[in-house]
Amino acid sequence: MESKLQKYITASESISREVNQFDIPNQIVQFVAERFSQIFKDKLHYAFIHPGANKIIASTAADSTIQTILPFFLNEKFIEEINRLDWSAIDTRGIRLVLRNAFNQDFDLDTPIVMIPRKKGTLITHFSGVWGASVLKRIDKEEIEFISTVCNAVELRLNSLLSHRSGGGTTADVPDSGGLKTVALDGEVKHFNAASKKDFFGSFLLNMMGETLSRTAVLFLSINENNTEYAPVASRGVQKKLIEKTHITNKNTFVHELVDNRMPLMVSELLILLRDIDIGILKKLEASVLVPLITKRGMMGILTLGERINMTPYTDKVLSTVQMLTKQMALNIENNNSLNFKYSLSRDLSPEVLDELTDHSEIKLEGEIKKVTVLIAGISRFSGIVEKLKPDKVINLLNNYHSGATKIVFKYGGMLDKFIGDRVVSVFGTPNMHYNDTERAVFTAVDMCRFIEDINEKGKTEGSIKINLCVGVSSGEVVSGNMGNVERIDYSVVGRAVDTAFQLERAARKGQILVTRKVYEEVRYLVDAESLGTLTEEATGRPVEIFEIRDLIPYRYISAIEKREPYIIGHFLNIARDVEMIGKKLGLSGKELTRLRLATMLMDVGRIGLPEGIFNKKGKLTSQEFEIVKSHAVRGADQVEKKLNLFREGVELVKHHHEFYDGTGYPEGLKGNEIPLWARIVCVVDSYQAMTENRPFRDPIEEEKAIEIIKEYRGKKYDPEIVDIYLNILNIRIKEKEIVEL
Structure with a gap:
């Protein structure tokens, strides 16, 4: 019983x-x-x-x-x-x-x-x-x-x-930067604030000592994914000075024994196997019993227990209880992995991006090579500004700038790496990756400069000092992962791309955005840019061609729509991602794909100047309102042709992306292959993305339901060949998500 x-x-x-x-x-x-x-x-x-x-x-x-x-x-x-x-x-x-x-x-x-x-x-x-x-x-x-x-x-x-939780009237302590962070063997971050550390680890040790009547107890947890090193996180009955610098590694003999046996072991029975260095560590810990904390992925921690207070030996019954309690401890840590992992990145990523990280075990926090784009933005001649302003004004300036810059990084799905004085370091491409991270970084750079212009404009009436931004953007391979120690671990990146971005930021003059050729090549059809010659890369001594981004062609149009529809940037980026994937399947060249992305970003510019309430209206439009909606296609094509001198395929996309395959669309009622290919691609993708994205006036439709709707109109509204290609892309994406969730 x-x-x-x-x-x-x-x-x-x-x-x-x-x-x-x-x-x-x-x-x-x-x-x-x-x-x-x-x-x-x-x-x-x-x-x-x-x-x-x-x-x-x-x-x-x-x-x-x-x-x-x-x-x-x-x-x-x-x-x-x-x-x-x-x-x-x-x-x-x-x-x-x-x-x-x-x-x-x-x-x-x-x-x-x-x-x-x-x-x-x-x-x-x-x-x-x-x-x-x-x-x-x-x-x-x-x-x-x-x-x-x-x-x-x-x-x-x-x-x-x-x-x-945001809103709802309920608040709670948020773990501060002084909280304890450790990395378990599976690479997942565990974040406990000081109170949680005492409650979760300290109470566990006290309960364990109460059950076993042991004089001492020390808990070690893994600090890397491969479980090659363990650091102390809590202790009772042992002087902290003796153990705080004690680290156990996989080179210790008793670690191998614990991994092999997966059960509590008596130190006295291991002595014949132990080396002097092992005995020295266990003597310092006053350890009589060693207990592994086992999960499905290996040994995440080690518990040491000292002699029993009543000087009696550890019985099988007591050791069985110890094993059950450590199993519960490991389970508790695993059960809290997801939220604690998300907290560790919540300062660095937007809530939307965090929600995309449904399975953090896929992110190798111990270190991996990633292709990313690094953006570094700093205030020009900031040291001189500091000398001119009072301390409180300096802090207010920095806080306003950092706050606004962070929002912009989050808006485009980037990661805020760190603040270094006036510099904002952000990364696009890790921990999650988008097909167009370089584009997102450049959008961010331009948006940041516009944000600084707004600050200066407001400051005119307040007599504030004018500031200018210097931005460097570089892309390439970096090492990403958790960096630090058991008390302070941060997810970050290191590599040549980071060094080059810093160098570009330092070389930039007031208001300049400098990028490498690699960055420019990925966004060339989106930007107005000029080559400035070469820069000698400090890390390698090699020349690197640099470009100044003077303007982002679709920015002025998209930002005008964005003021009334904040979700629109994400909508365009999502569509651009998927139309490019379809274009690749259809055999479009690299140049054509880049142009297709640019034209997609401009597809709704004709909405500028039209009554904004019509496009977000709940319920059915009147016939007059629908005529206004239809006019945006012709208006947009006229604008991009006459004001931007956009290439022919782009003009056709803007004008005809609401034409339906059966001829029931607008503005000209074209049908079948009469509709330009790029417009047919965008028509399908735009419909799906509009259904599955959140809107102020309605909730999103589930992906499976949206797919059924697309299938229903295959050959009617939508080109059947493009539908088949797109559904294959979507089904693969959904299956990958299901595998991740499993």
Whole structure:
């Protein structure tokens, strides 16, 4: 028959896993209350209390007594008294005592309740509590530890969710830059703030020591994907100075033994195999037992336990319990990988890009070679500006510039690598990749310069100093991955492309955007540019031809539409990506594909100057409104032909991309092969992208449903050959996504 301890271990492991399936805090607290009620066979309620956010999330409407009590856990004086008493758990009598000490009053509280305080350093940051059932009146140590262990996992999930939620009136502590980051063997980032570190690791060690009666405990976690090195993340009973610089590697004999045996090992039984260096490490750790933390991908950590307090040997039963608890620990870490990984990049990537990273295990955080485009933008002669301004003005200037630049990088799907003084370092092509990362980088550079112009324009009326941007853009292969140590790890890139971008930024004059020939060749039909000769590459001594980007041809048109439709940039980029893929299948040349992308970016310029409400109208258009909509195709073709001198195929695309294969489209009712090829391609892709993208006036259609609609109109609205090619592309993309999600 299963013992009570084993029952609690199994239950806490199950709850720790299941709670990560929920994304709504209220659902989580309700689920936890139900599970506690099942386990204790009595009705229990659960609440999560966050004093810093002034929030209480409870599983049910509390009775009048509890409604009166719970708000005290948001009271600063009440919390100070609990902090002074330094209790690990507070029952009904304890709450009455705290109320008496803090407010010098007695309170009639009979409802059974147990509250678990959590600390960040020496300060309480939040509480978890259960109440309601009479079983809490006779609760023992094992049951309190079980409740505390479950609350640990629940709090991690809630804090992760709350720290990522935007809006909704709910806030929570967001892990700061001083938080602990480690990389497990699978390369996935684990990010815990100081409170989480204490709760998650420290409580685990305390629970382990309580179960085993060990004098000491130290936990090591892997700091690289290959599990060749482990660093200490928490300890109890051992002087920190002795272990903080201790690193265990795969060269240590006992590491090999743990990997091979995958179970707790007694140090005394390993002595004959150990070298002097191994014995020295284990002696420093006061280790008697070594326990591997095993996941499906290998050994992610090592737990060391010292001698038992009662000096008795470790029994098989105790070691079995140790093995179950470490298994639960490994499971808890794995269950929190996704959100913690996303947090580690949340400063560097937009929420939309983060959502694309559905399977971070595909991103090799330990280091890989990637083809990227690096953009570095700095304020011209910034040191001189610093000397002219007061410190607060300097900081305000930098903050405004950094904030605006970051938004622009995110808008085009780039990664913010770092700020270096006035410089903004951004990367396009990692951790996720787009087919047109170079184009996105150049769009970003032009947008940043326009942003600085806006700052200067606003500053005229305020008497602010004028600033100019210098931008360097380079593309090439780099090494990307997590760089740093166990206490501070950042995802970044290194390589010649980075060095060259820095060199270009330094060489740029006021307002200049300098790019390498490699960058220019990828965007030549999109830009107005001029060759400036060569620059000697500092890293290699080789000459590199550089170009100045003076303007982005479609920018002035797209930005005009973007002011009223913020989603439009992404829409055009998505269409350009897919039309190029179809064009390749149809055998278009490289030059034709580049021109096709440019014309696609300009396809809706005719909408400029037309009533904006018509294009985003909910419901059916009137006949008069539809005539206005139709006019944008002819207007656009006229503009790109007369003002841009666009090539013939581009003009035809802009004019005819709303023609349907059966002749029911506009503006001329062309049918079949009468419709120019490029226009037929864009017609299919534009329809699909419009259906599957979010719009202010409607929700997106699911991909599978949109595909069915495209199939339905194959040979009617859409060219059947192009539909077949595009559906094959989409089906491959969907299957790849399904494989990733598995």
